[in-house]
Every structure is written in structure tokens, then in C-alpha cells.
Amino acid sequence: MKDLAQFLKVLADEARLEILWLLFNHEELCVCDIMEALEMTQSKTSRHLATLRHAGLVVDRKEAAWSYYSLRPCESEVERNLLKSLRAELGRHPGAARVLQRLQAQMARKGGNGRCVVTPTRAIVRPRTHDRTPLRGTTR
Amino acid sequence: MKDLAQFLKVLADEARLEILWLLFNHEELCVCDIMEALEMTQSKTSRHLATLRHAGLVVDRKEAAWSYYSLRPCESEVERNLLKSLRAELGRHPGAARVLQRLQAQMARKGGNGRCVVTPTRAIVRPRTHDRTPLRGTTR
DNA sequence: GTACAATATGCGCGCATTCGTATATCCGGT
């Protein structure tokens, strides 16, 4: 019961909903694209992504200096249903299309086909040193 | 977008989820039954019911000294979907059946068939004097 | 090595949320 409430708390934030909306519509995005499209601070973006990651909603993949985030396949039925409803609802929102367009524009401008600006010479897969839980705040 | 987050915030609370679970399974309940079944303080129960009411999730009906609360038919598609998922999930919770049993036991013990203990001699429908939004805290 | 870019996080502030206690309000019975 507690955990369901906790899970809903993660969803109950405008910034996180916006991030999810972007990820619903793009296989994979790096932090800089998200922060630019949503006009968020870098720290704000990173922190909310961390929250989503701790909740198991997204996963990150490191490549060179970048972190690419993507949705994580849902584990439970509820999760799947909730996200489906949310996605539909987010799509109904007037601003929804606009951010997607802005995102498209950015990525087109930067040219990297799905990849971030400067494609690194070689891909170095660095496993997460440690997915430590944050020291303060959200206990998970 | 903001409003969706706001709506989710209302759902993202253990006490409110528990109350909703009871209301999912009973047409109408009065405050004292809810607080007893969930072992909550009176003020806590009343407060959370007020929050649910302000969010449009429940309605109250006054009869004599009692307030009977019931679910309010959903207005939007999202709302319907979300609540449906939540209800299913709440049902999966181990404690779910237990509170319902406790509630049943109470109501049986008190005998009033669905009504609260002392059935008033006559039903006096008293319209809400005023559904004022709370002065502090929740800005809506 | 240094310098620079992308990302994560510690710190502190301010606001929001929750709670218990005490009080107010409303109603029915006497």
C-alpha cells in the first residue's frame, strides 16, 4: 500500500511527467536534449531523471560523456496500465506537441541522428560504478 | 499538465488510498466507520476526506449529525482508467481484505443496515453551508 | 598532465504536506 503511494508520488510531479512524455515518444534521449527541450536547469533535469531511475521507471546507458535515458519495460500490470493512461492524457495536453517539435528541431539542428552532438570516436561502455540511493530525501 | 500532477498528488497518499479502497467496496460510508476500520484519528480521516472531496473524487451527503461519503462518478477518461487500475492493485494488497472484514464486522455489530449506529428519527437534508477551500496548505 | 564538456550530487533555503491536539460547529435529545 505504502509502495503504491510512493510510486504515485514519483508520477505526481509536473517535471517528471514532462520527461516521461518525451521518453514515451523517443526511444532514447540524453540529458542535454531533455533539459533543452523542456527548458529546465541541468541539475533539475538530472535529479528528476535520478528519481525516475530509482523508481525503476527509466534506465540509463552511459556512452562517452553522455547519459542516455530510456523507458524501462514495466514490471507490473498496474504500472503498465497507469503509464498507458498517463501517456494518453499527456498527449491530450496542448503543450505536448510543442515540446516534441522543439525536441525534433534541436536534434535535427544538431544533426547527430539520434545521437548527441559530438559523436565520440569510440563507444566506451562504462558499467555504472554504483547505483547508490540518494543520501537525503526519497528513501528509496 | 500541472493539473494532472496535482490530481496524482491527491492519489499519492497511503491514507487516501485506503479510504478509496473502502469506498470502492461500499456504496456509502460515514466518517466514523472509515476511521474505525482504518484505525485513523478522526481529524486525519476528516482531513483526507476533505482532500478527496476537493479533488472531486468523492461527494458527501449530510444526514443528521453524520457525513456519508461516496465515490463520485468519474468525469474524465483518465480518471476512470486510473481509478480502475488503482482499485485492482489495491485489491491485490494483502491487507485489503482485512480492512474490509473489519469494516463489515463493525457495521454488523452496530446493526444499522448500512446506516450509522443511531438512525436519526427523521432525515434532515442539510445542504453544505459552504464548501470552502482550506485556508492553508493545498492551494486549491 | 591541463582544459573543457556532460552529468551527478551536496548543501541550504523556502514552501508544501502531514499529523496530533485542541477547538469550533452543527445536530438531536432532554
Added chain:
DNA sequence: ACCGGATATACGAATGCGCGCATATTGTAC
């Protein structure tokens, strides 16, 4: 009118949460 029960709400304390700023960390290029 007064009392007692049911409910709502003000108040103060504790905690949680989101933010910006500065800094740490990691990786690339030189």
C-alpha cells in the same frame, strides 16, 4: 437552553520535497 456526539478546522511542529548554486566526478581532447 444545555449537553453530548459527529464532524470540520485552526494551529503549531515535524518532515518531505523541489529548487538553484556550487562543486565533484567522469570522460575526451590536446
